[in-house]
Amino acid sequence: MTVDVQKVEELVKKILEEMSSSNNEAKAPHFGLFEDMEEAIEAAEAAQKELVKLSLEQRGKLIDAIRKTAIENAELFARMAVDESGMGNYQDKVLKNRLAAEKTPGIEDLKTEAISGDHGLTVVELSPYGVIGSITPTTNPTETVICNSIGMIAAGNAVVFSPHPTAKNTSLKAIELLNQAIVEAGGPDNLLSTTVNPSIEQANIMMKHKKIRMLVATGGPGVVKAVLSSGKKAIGAGAGNPPAVVDETADLEKAGKDIIDGCSFDNNLPCVAEKEVIVVESVADYLIFYMKKNGAFQITDKGQIQKLTELVVDKGHANKKFVGKDVAYILGQIGIDVPAGTRVAIMDVPGDHPLVTAELMMPILPVVRVENVEKAIELAVEVEHGFRHTAIMHSKNVDNLTNFAKAIQTTIFVKNGPSYAGIGVGGEGYTTFTIAGPTGEGLTSAKNFARRRKCVLVDGLSVR
Ligand code: NAD
Structure with a gap:
């Protein structure tokens, strides 16, 4: 049998070329x-x-x-x-x-x-x-x-x-x-x-x-x-809509700081962040005093609160244009100039107010005053909408802490700290950014x- 050397050489060359091009393809990441x-x-x-x-x-x-x-x-x-x-x-x-x-x-x-x-x-x-x-x-x-x-x-x-x-x-x-x-x-x-x-x-x-x-x-x-x-x-x-409940036994100075730290974190984008405060009337002014000391700007004018609500709530939901924006930018839209260092806007509103019921994800923090801790727990459960995501409580009373945790059944329940302690910042335990409340896996x-x-x-x- 005669072998056509030239043909074999061509064939080998062709195969090698094909292999090298397919290798290159396979290797191209x-x-x-x-x-x-x-x-x-x-x-x-x-x-x-x-x-x-x-x-x-x-x-x-x-x-x-x-x-x-x-x-x-x-x-x-x-x-x-x-x-x-x-x-x-x-x-x-x-x-x-x-x-x-x-x-x-x-x-x-x-x-x-x-x-x-x-x-x-x-x-x-x-x-x-x-x-x-x-x-x-x-x-x-x-x-x-x-x-x-x-x-x-x-x-x-x-x-x-x-x-x-x-x-x-x-x-x-x-x-x-x-x-x-x-x-x-x-x-x-x-x-x-x-x-x-x-x-x-x-x-x-x-x-x-x-x-x-x-x-x-x-x-x-x-x-x-x-x-x-x-x-x-x-x-x-x-989704969540985490309420922060403050009762009359809380360390109000710490609660005021923790709430503003948690609420302002990443301009309130985290699903765990404080979205509304529900406070027992007798200590509300003290709490607000400490919130203001930590960078909260209080809006008291009812007309301005109304304007702000129309700006940031759209058909019961957060207006996407303002989600995660700085507080100075948001308030600037309704002609309010805030002092440098302002981290969060706070305002007194009733419990059924749209700023409370919507998951805003922006540094706007409504404050609701209630008669006693029982009323606070009841309202917090209502405004969390059964998401069972996250709740926060500032209290030194073990019964109150237990009653709220039992009533609200959230995946994360932070006691006496900022909300982000629940995902491992300044609190014990591992972190996750996928908190599965609806299907029950939790963190x-x-x-x-x-x-x-x-x-x-x-x-x-x-x-x-
Ligand atoms: P989003 O629901 O608008 O979008 C989330 C993702 O889902 C996006 O990738 C979007 O493209 C996709 N998506 C939306 N609707 C879809 C559909 N019908 N089919 C397929 N894909 C769809 O939410 P967002 O604005 O990106 O994030 C904010 C929301 O997410 C808030 O409600 C917040 O509470 C929640 N959140 C929850 C957790 C948690 O761990 N539980 C973490 C972060 C954010």
């Missing part, structure tokens, strides 16, 4: 960003298959890399979020990003249960769902990406994000940089993925996709309802993004 939602989901699925081949130690290294990159870019994320969404406060956003990076639990959150006895040893282990679809809010865009990335990857999942369009570039930057960190730490590309054109339509494609095994919605009532109607396993982290972490599986070894390995 996407870092999670895709034109199309379908592609993003396929890529995340492929990445998840690679993730579960790694050891837990290697998975832990990926989480460390996410934390490190998120901390290094906390300033960038904060700056981009404020500039793009036009909401919130740069310094506070830096703190929130660091908080998400440092205090979100990692793989240590996955605890194996063991049951042993005459018939052997059974273990219940936490395994991944596969690919999780995570819908994120504009109020904490990168914090939620960081927090959910850590928790969901720790549990062995890949994540497809559907970010809020008003924080699109900020969210995409976080997804890209965290992916890059994962790849550099030896993990697969696209463990976190998304489309570069996020929208409700794209979110719908994601929610319906058969390769998405779990949905996690962090946002208002609309998106929570959407994921709960999807027919898939879903976690809903929804979500890796264990909530995992399936419980039982492995039974019959008649052996029990050494009791």
